[in-house]
Amino acid sequence: MSTESTKRSVVVGIFVLLGIIILIAGIFVLGGQQKRFTSTIRLIALFKDVGGLKNGNNVWFSGVKIGTVKRISFVSNSQVEVDMNIEESSKQFIRKDASASISSDGLIGNKIVVIAGGTTRQPEVEDGDRLKTTEALSSDQIMATLQENNNNLLKVTNDFKELVGNLRRGKGTVGAVLTDSIVADNFKRAMVNLEKASDNTVRVTGSVAQFAAKLNTKGTLANELVTDTTVFRRLSRAATRFESTVTAADQSVATLRQTSINLNRASDKLNNTNSPLGILLTDKETATNLQVTLRNLSKGTELLNEDLKAAQSNFLLRGFFKKKAKAEAKQKADSTAAASPKP
Incomplete structure (x- = not known):
């Protein structure tokens, strides 16, 4: 080679x-x-909408990746079952009352399953447990909400623009104050008057405070009237007596008024020519006849006395009158003897 x-x-x-x-x-x-080389447990969650979740997407708990999505399958027409492989070392922190929701890894990242909640009063999860789920807002719902907020913001901006335009044109009270000098002067005068009224209120408050201080000063009449029960009782008794005096005066006035009415009635009767007393007081002829009658009675009385004296001298009645005189003398002597003290 x-x-x-x-x-x-x-x-x-x-x-x-x-x-x-x-x-x-x-x-x-x-x-x-994918947690292929670590011990895992299987947890299940049912969602109405997984929002694009796929096999292999991550599962998070408290911001820490603890597993992946193993399988996604339909259970019914409106439910999707998501099987998750969770690290066995993390199950001690996940409780049976924990909940799972669909979220995003960032604003436009992949979909993830987020496990949250759970209380220490519940036991930890076990293999095959099913977690309750909470529906999270999808990106479409978020965009729809943002669009609605944008529309509302646009309406508010237009309304504010229209309001500023009306203020610049002098419409409304605020616009008139900002643009009309006469209204502005009136507003200034009103503020000056309001300031004067405030000063007067301060002075009145000071006077009230001084009066209250005098009321709280011991030894003064005002303090005794407010705090001393003896003075109050005396004033009450004086008021009661004054009321009784007024009542008595009212009664006296009523009596005088009734007396006056009676006198008026008597005067009317005296002046009435149809009554006997009125005739005696007002009719001259009647008065003359009455005088003649009285003179005749006087003469008749004198003649009667003379007749009685003549009767006493009459020898027929002389004995009767002597007996009568003796009886009167004896009765007088007896009365004198009874009235004299005994020795």
Whole structure:
């Protein structure tokens, strides 16, 4: 064999060896990525939509790659079953109440399965367990939401543009304040008046504070009126007495009013010519007749006295009058003797 053939064989052998080494390295790398050389367990999740998930995609837990998607198959018309190979060393951190969802590796990266949640009160997962799932937003839904937000932002921008235009044209109260000098002056005067009102409020507040301080000063009449129950009771009694006095005065006024009414009625009766008393007071003829009658009675009384004196002098009645006089004298003597004190 020539030297040239030997060199060629050595070069080919080197390239073949390098190819074998690269092949073995690739197998180990791919096997490591697919978890072919580590102990795994099988977990199952049912999704309504996997959103383009493929066999071999990664499974993440708390931001760490722990397995790959082994198989994707249809269970029914609306459910897709995803089988996952999970490192056995990671199962101690995954609980039976954990949930799985579909996400993306970055904004536009490959689809991945994300396992999250789980509480320490639940036991760890076992081979063949089925995890509950949560539906994540797809890229189409995200884009639709962004489009709707863009439309809303455009509407808000247009409304703001229209508002600024109205303000520049002087429309509305704010626009009038910004563009009309008269309205601006009125607004300034209103602010000045408001400031004065604020100052007056401050002064009134100070006066109220001073009044409150006087009320809290012991020994003053205001403080005693507010705090001393004795003064309050005295004032209450005085008010009660004053009320009683007013009531009595009202009664007196009512009595005087009734008396006045009675007097008016009596005066009306005296002035009434149809009543006897009114006739006596108002009719002159009746008054004259009454005077004549009284004079005649006086004369009749004098004549009767004279007749009685003449009767006492008559010898027929003289004995009767003497007996009567003796009886009266004896009765008077007895009364005097009874009234005098005994020795």
